[in-house]
């Protein structure tokens with residue numbers, strides 16, 4: 001008996017010991033997960049784009065394919081300047097437009113003469129792809145290539161021969177230039193082009209023509225560590241986010257359905273129950289357009305805009321691909337450098353000190369009660385460790401205690417996505433003056449989510465996961481106190497000719513100038529509409545916060561003649577005046593019965609010397625009637641008309657900016673914009689604004 005009891009007790013103790021030592025198993029993966037290439041790419045977070053081609057020299061958004069390669073003459077080209085700026089800006093890689101839609105190749109391709117060999121650059125012996133690949137290596141940056149599937153130069157574009165040509169070029173790029181981290185297959189396939197002299201419109205079926213499945217196989221064979229970007233998202237490794245404005249949806253699943261259509265809304269938000277891991281990349285330019293245009297030197301995105309872009313991309317489970325437009329001399333403009341470096345500094349200042357690092361933290365549930373998965377694992381700065389809950393526990397909270405009241409205004413959280421993206425909803429709270437205060441309530445997390453909120457003095461901070469597809473895995477939680485950054489005001493000219501300055505923050509003071517000089521705190525204070533007469537006007541304004549004595553970057557706007565006496569005369573409609581009200585957010589559409597082509601005629605009230613016109617399309621999220629092919633005519637009497645301009649608004653679909661078209665000087669009192677075609681190939685025509693450029 002005694003012996004039996006002893007043996008039983010021994011087994012019992014051994015059993016207990018065994019259970020205590022047994023590792024608590026990690027959670028099983030949930031749903032689709034990233035592969036190693038996607039994981040490495042996601043961790044790059046922020047990298048750069050370079051747009052440079054023959055159309056840099058013709059001031060166009062898209063080359064037509066007939067641009068003379070002898071114009072491509074970057075006299076001061078220095079790719080090491082590009083790489084240095086990218087590195088100093090905190091970027092992890094650079095992607096070069098090796099071939100844009102013009103078809104012109106920035107490397108000597110064996111398969112065409114429309115390349116470096118026909119340009120004066122280095123007497124035809126240059127290879128910019130090689131130079132940049134080397135510079136990236138030198139600066140510790142990864143290197144990627146953009147190869148436009150649409151080629152407006154190639155005579156056989158549209159036929160099977162082009163696919164062979166395209167794959168040959170792809171093979172050159174993916175074989176001769178070392179490791180390529182990403183290949184970019186732009187989806188624009190506009191139709192018209194030079195095509196070896198045919199000068200015609202060619203349509204292809206985007207779903208079948210490029211035979212992507214086999215093209216992707218080739219890519220993966222040549223570069224096993226690459227990620228493939230394609231704007232439809234399907235079967236590629238990365239997806240477009242449906243806009244070039246620099247943001248992805250707040251709800252952002254890194255999932256898509258690998259079959260079926262991918263409408264824009266899905267691109268922006270991903271698909272909650274998608275069956276493939278296809279994360280979003282936010283591509284946007286530091287200037288309004290992708291290629292360099294001198295007129296945009298004063299339109300380089302400022303620090304507050306770049307910070308917003310960061311929060312709306314990296315801070316929303318995306319990566320940020322920020323573009324530099326190379327100047328004709330071959331360099332990045334100093335303003336772009338200045339702003340991107342200020343941006344890098346501000347990101348560093350905001351996130352350098354994690355106030356939650358190794359702080360005391362407690363979790364409502366810990367997987368298997370194991371220290372391997374407890375709250376401290378989200379605060380230890382190690383991306384491979386995580387706080388996890390038990391299987392079946394899909395909600396829970398993590399509370400951080402500070403030693404003393406601490407000022408905080410930013411929150412960062414990361415899921416351990418190697419095992420899937422799971423969180424569907426969460427809130428954050430702070431203990432302020434002894435009471436819990438909700439700071440924000442959001443949906444998805446993913447690889448990284450950053451939230452901004454007004455500064456609070458907190459003694460505790462709490463993350464509540466309120467809904468998840470499964471138990472969840474949080475690899476990182478951080479709280480920060482980012483310095484304040486003032487946002488620049490916007491400036492519009494109303495139809496009356498008066499200038500309105502709109503502050504981003506009501507409490508700041510606005511200082512402005514009308515003589516082209518930089519505003520300071522000695523300049524005039526804005527209080528109400530500024531009357532500037534009927535001529536041209538130039539306005540510069542900044543916001544200033546008297547408490548912190550900080551000022552915003554300066555906004556500069558140049559306006560042409562006032563549109564005070566203008567009238568739309570081709571239609572009678574009480575809202576048509578919105579086309580000339582100066583407000584970019586109001587829009588007017590032609591009636592539903594209208595068929596394209598359709599005219600819009602304006603009487604300017606008196607004769608003007610015109611040298612161009614400007615068109616701003618519908619700026620709304622679900623915009624429609626964006627004109628892509630147009631004619632513009634002028635008249636002195638509204639009877640006999642002269643066509644002064646016709647053509648395309650390139651890339652207006654993805655980047656719906658002001659479109660400026662210039663022509664030889666012409667006297668006119670009446671102007672007519674004829675919409676020939678819109679981006680959706682239907683009969684809608686919409687206008688946010690129409691304006692002229694005068695002598």
Ligand code: FUL
Pocket residue numbers: 061062186187188283290651654
């Ligand atoms: C777009 C292109 O059409 C633009 O020119 C630019 O290259 C941008 C990144 O993608 O679709």
